[in-house]
Amino acid sequence: MGDRRAFDEIWGHDGPARPRAALTELARWIDETPSDDLARRSEAAEATFRQLGITFAVYGESEASERIIPFDIVPRVFLADEWARLSEGLIQRVDAINAFLNDIYGEQRILAEGVLPPELILGNPQFRHEVVGIAPPHGIWAHICGIDLVRTGPDDFFVLEDNARTPSGVSYMLENREAMIRLCPELFRKFRVAAVDSYPDRLLETMRSVAPTGAGSRPVCVVLTPGHFNSAYYEHSFLADSMGIELVEPADLVVDDDVVWMQTIAGRVKVDVIYRRIDDDFLDPIVFRPDSLLGVPGIMAAYRAGNVALINAPGNGIADDKAIYSYMPEIVRFYSGGEARLPNVETWRCREPQALKYVLDHLPELVVKLVDGSGGYGMLVGPTASSAEIEAFRAALVAEPHRYIAQPTLALSTVPTLAEAGLAPRHVDFRPFVLSGSGGVQVVPGGLTRVALREGSLVVNSSQGGGTKDSFVLMPDARTLAQSQTMGDMVQQQELGL
Amino acid sequence: MRISVDHRTRYVFSEPQSRIVQLLRLWPDDSDSQTVVDWRIDVDCDARLRRHRDGLGNQVTMLYADGPIDAIEISVQGEVLTSMRDGHVSGVIETLPAAFYARDTPATRADAAIAAFAREHGDPLAIAGALGVMARPADGSGETLRDAAEAFAAGDPSVREAAQVMIAAMRSLGTPARYVSGYLLGEENHGAPHGWVEIASRAGAGWIAIDPSRGGTADERHVRMCVGLDAHDAAPVAGSRLGAGSEALDVDLHVARGSRQE
Numbered sequence: 226m227g228d229r230r231a232f233d234e235i236w237g238h239d240g241p242a243r244p245r246a247a248l249t250e251l252a253r254w255i256d257e258t259p260s261d262d263l264a265r266r267s268e269a270a271e272a273t274f275r276q277l278g279i280t281f282a283v284y285g286e287s288e289a290s291e292r293i294i295p296f297d298i299v300p301r302v303f304l305a306d307e308w309a310r311l312s313e314g315l316i317q318r319v320d321a322i323n324a325f326l327n328d329i330y331g332e333q334r335i336l337a338e339g340v341l342p343p344e345l346i347l348g349n350p351q352f353r354h355e356v357v358g359i360a361p362p363h364g365i366w367a368h369i370c371g372i373d374l375v376r377t378g379p380d381d382f383f384v385l386e387d388n389a390r391t392p393s394g395v396s397y398m399l400e401n402r403e404a405m406i407r408l409c410p411e412l413f414r415k416f417r418v419a420a421v422d423s424y425p426d427r428l429l430e431t432m433r434s435v436a437p438t439g440a441g442s443r444p445v446c447v448v449l450t451p452g453h454f455n456s457a458y459y460e461h462s463f464l465a466d467s468m469g470i471e472l473v474e475p476a477d478l479v480v481d482d483d484v485v486w487m488q489t490i491a492g493r494v495k496v497d498v499i500y501r502r503i504d505d506d507f508l509d510p511i512v513f514r515p516d517s518l519l520g521v522p523g524i525m526a527a528y529r530a531g532n533v534a535l536i537n538a539p540g541n542g543i544a545d546d547k548a549i550y551s552y553m554p555e556i557v558r559f560y561s562g563g564e565a566r567l568p569n570v571e572t573w574r575c576r577e578p579q580a581l582k583y584v585l586d587h588l589p590e591l592v593v594k595l596v597d598g599s600g601g602y603g604m605l606v607g608p609t610a611s612s613a614e615i616e617a618f619r620a621a622l623v624a625e626p627h628r629y630i631a632q633p634t635l636a637l638s639t640v641p642t643l644a645e646a647g648l649a650p651r652h653v654d655f656r657p658f659v660l661s662g663s664g665g666v667q668v669v670p671g672g673l674t675r676v677a678l679r680e681g682s683l684v685v686n687s688s689q690g691g692g693t694k695d696s697f698v699l700m701p702d703a704r705t706l707a708q709s710q711t712m713g714d715m716v717q718q719q720e721l722g723l
Numbered sequence: 724m725r726i727s728v729d730h731r732t733r734y735v736f737s738e739p740q741s742r743i744v745q746l747l748r749l750w751p752d753d754s755d756s757q758t759v760v761d762w763r764i765d766v767d768c769d770a771r772l773r774r775h776r777d778g779l780g781n782q783v784t785m786l787y788a789d790g791p792i793d794a795i796e797i798s799v800q801g802e803v804l805t806s807m808r809d810g811h812v813s814g815v816i817e818t819l820p821a822a823f824y825a826r827d828t829p830a831t832r833a834d835a836a837i838a839a840f841a842r843e844h845g846d847p848l849a850i851a852g853a854l855g856v857m858a859r860p861a862d863g864s865g866e867t868l869r870d871a872a873e874a875f876a877a878g879d880p881s882v883r884e885a886a887q888v889m890i891a892a893m894r895s896l897g898t899p900a901r902y903v904s905g906y907l908l909g910e911e912n913h914g915a916p917h918g919w920v921e922i923a924s925r926a927g928a929g930w931i932a933i934d935p936s937r938g939g940t941a942d943e944r945h946v947r948m949c950v951g952l953d954a955h956d957a958a959p960v961a962g963s964r965l966g967a968g969s970e971a972l973d974v975d976l977h978v979a980r981g982s983r984q985e
Contacts, residue, residue: 336820347823354952357778357818480744481787482771511746511961522744522963526785529775 231636232378233650234301241641241648245379247304250415255299260647267298267643270404278459279400294397295692300405300412301640301653301674305701308419311374311382311657312668314567317557319370319659319666322389322544324560326366330356330540340559341552349543353505355512356540359529362437363663366538369428369500370659371395371673375570376638383570383635384553385654387545390537391502394673395658396460399424399467401695402671417700419670425467427660427669428500432468434662435534436497444497447471447487449478451503451519461502475503480523483530498534499524505539548596551630570635576627584631585622588615591631593622608634637683640694642676652677654685655696670698724806724943725760725981728906730799730916731974732960738968739791743770745962748904748949749799750774750782755806755814757946762801768792780816781949781957790966797960802981803946810940812921812930815947821923821930824899830953831887831902833895834872841892847922847933848940850892855938858885868954882936883918883954889935890920890953899923901950903932904957908944910978916959921950946978 232238235252237245244252274293303311328334329346336343346352371392373385402421406413429446436444450461452474465472471487478496479486486493501508507519514520527533543549549556551572557565573580573591584591588607595603605618622629639650657672674694675685685691730749751759764772770788777783788795827833833841844850859879869877871891874884886902893900900922907917919934919941932941941947951957964970 333820343820343822344825347820348826350826352823354778354819354823358776358780359778479742481789483773483785510963511744523785523787526746526773526775529777530773 231639233639263298266408270296297642297694299641300695300697302697305699308698315668316666321557321560322367351542351546353540361538362534363435365661368536371656374655389541389545393457396463397673405695419698419700421671429468431660431662432498440497446498447473449499449501475521478521480527483527485527485533500536570632573631575629581626593631672696727802727981729977733796733973735794735971740964740966741790742965743788745786747784751948756808758804760802765798767796780818805943807943810932821899824901828953830870831891833891837891838895841895851933851935852938854885854935858936885935886918886920893922902957905948906946906978
């Protein structure tokens with residue numbers, strides 16, 4: 226919690242006077258730049274965002290208010306070796322997510338071998354029978370993953386949540402960087418920061434790489450948006466624009482003879498790859514929601530026939546479901562053959578008697594969550610809860626243990642952030658973006674850092690006073706590069722960092 | 724037994740439609756209790772048909788037609804040889820473990836009344852028997868399906884609704900159950916095809932077909948076409964049309980002993 230001094234990613238454990246050795250230069254920049262100068266730059270960035278209309282809910286929150294998310298000018302920084310290790314863990318995890326989806330909608334080996342309780346999958350509404358037996362082009366399901374991470378120490382990263390459906394927020398990563406380059410050019414002269422502006426090219430390359438066989442050498446790729454009323458419409462149009470491909474709405478697409486066509490002024494054009502920002506439920510009214518007027522009738526038939534690639538694949542919700550999360554270490558082990566390099570936050574499944582006993586004995590220290598709850602409902606934060614609340618949860622846990630999981634309250638890392646009274650440590654989390662194409666999995670060297678702007682707060686949600694920061698990934702200097710090139714799988718990371 | 728099916732579904736639109744896309748669950752498969760001798764789907768306008776197998780293993784047909792379309796008629800004709808197997812279902816394609824069919828859907832959610840009814844009767848055949856008494860005979864009219872709880876509370880479930888009530892009841896007892904859409908010998912109506920239930924056998928081996936509208940196991944008079952979690956999931960036609968106005972649906976169904984009897 227806020228009272229214990231958490232690990233600060235720039236200042237370390239000992240406060241501004243003794244920053245982390247590798248980051249003394251950045252700490253000096255923070256120290257030497259007057260606060261009102263930093264404030265002015267933050268405001269300038271926010272003014273730009275307002276002008277651009279980046280006013281969407283980052284994590285799929287359904288806020289009606291169209292406001293921008295506050296931006297903090299002090300960047301969050303990953304050292305080259307930290308990033309290399311983090312990337313390995315992310316690649317392993319996303320590989321496992323793809324393998325899991327391939328298996329669970331196919332052979333279901335993981336159930337046959339007793340690794341997961343079958344009812345966890347078969348009874349889960351996120352497991353879609355409409356997707357069973359489909360083999361997506363190149364066997365890739367989670368083309369774009371956002372893996373939400375928290376950090377508690379220099380090398381202690383934990384996965385908080387996987388997002389394998391339509392992770393948003395990538396436009397923040399890009400716009401934040403653009404603002405930083407404009408407003409703090411000196412930082413980019415001082416530090417070798419890996420560029421993120423190649424993201425649209427990488428995404429397009431990923432899309433093309435998973436085009437169905439027979440699509441030809443120039444597959445037609447589009448971004449499918451529900452329309453301009455959608456809260457993430459800015460990101461949809463931004464991505465289509467920066468990739469140089471069409472932004473279409475459901476009414477622009479028709480399916481005929483199991484092939485998807487785009488209606489254009491010049492006639493109809495066959496579509497090979499669709500980055501769809503429409504939820505499964507509204508993708509194809511014939512298959513998913515007969516009452517829905519949205520969607521493209523027949524698109525699932527075209528997909529099943531192998532005539533179009535859908536990004537991300539329908540049915541992915543089973544991979545990032547809360548009930549599945551606590552089994553991710555087992556899932557990673559099952560498909561990768563090794564231990565997860567990027568651990569979960571320790572999670573007690575109260576359905577297991579021993580775990581339940583531990584949880585009941587330690588309620589004041591733990592966060593208890595409903596497996597099927599959402600939006601913070603049905604959640605106990607032990608350290609801040611009243612004894613009455615704790616007792617109410619104790620009763621609920623005893624009555625229906627299978628509905629609950631519990632986690633420790635973590636001392637989330639902080640990053641210096643501009644507050645009313647100057648710079649102060651504020652808690653952060655992180656969403657890196659991971660792309661899976663036919664050529665493999667890559668991690669974009671950057672991501673979205675969310676920061677809890679209120680002192681001591683661990684809640685980074687934009688609806689509750691959260692803001693964003695740019696996330697710098699430092700490139701290795703010549704010396705460390707030479708070292709890391711001796712490690713085969715690191716080389717790929719280096720290339721991605723450029 | 725040789726059973727012949729003549730099933731015509733006609734949509735008439737109040738205004739011409741510019742496009743129609745439909746998913747037809749109108750193609751039976753061979754199994755240990757039935758052999759499809761002859762089957763065809765015809766459409767009375769220029770349309771493209773594509774056959775698939777869906778996630779539950781059903782044969783489905785996609786229909787794509789361009790407008791302007793004032794009316795469209797889908798005609799299904801075929802012959803199937805069936806045999807008596809006391810409701811035992813085998814030789815069908817299974818894509819998922821039986822436990823999948825233990826999940827409920829909005830249409831098959833058991834309320835307290837259905838759960839109590841299920842506990843009271845306990846045995847699947849007893850449940851089917853009680854529903855058979857309650858179910859109203861097919862009156863040949865089109866119908867809007869009520870959810871299981873609503874139809875059960877009203878006390879007059881139609882044939883297809885009785886199947887959904889039985890599914891809800893069996894799932895409330897922890898037994899996986901699924902909806903079967905198909906044809907029943909002697910059906911002569913203007914509504915939808917017949918519907919019954921398959922429940923996972925206690926031994927964990929295979930499925931037993933029970934027709935609650937008849938209060939017993941399905942037999943050689945049943946032609947099995949497709950399965951789903953509920954009647955919507957197994958609807959014979961799921962469609963989408965592009966165009967204004969309303970539609971009128973007319974179904975003409977004849978299921979009879981084949982002309983060439985064994």
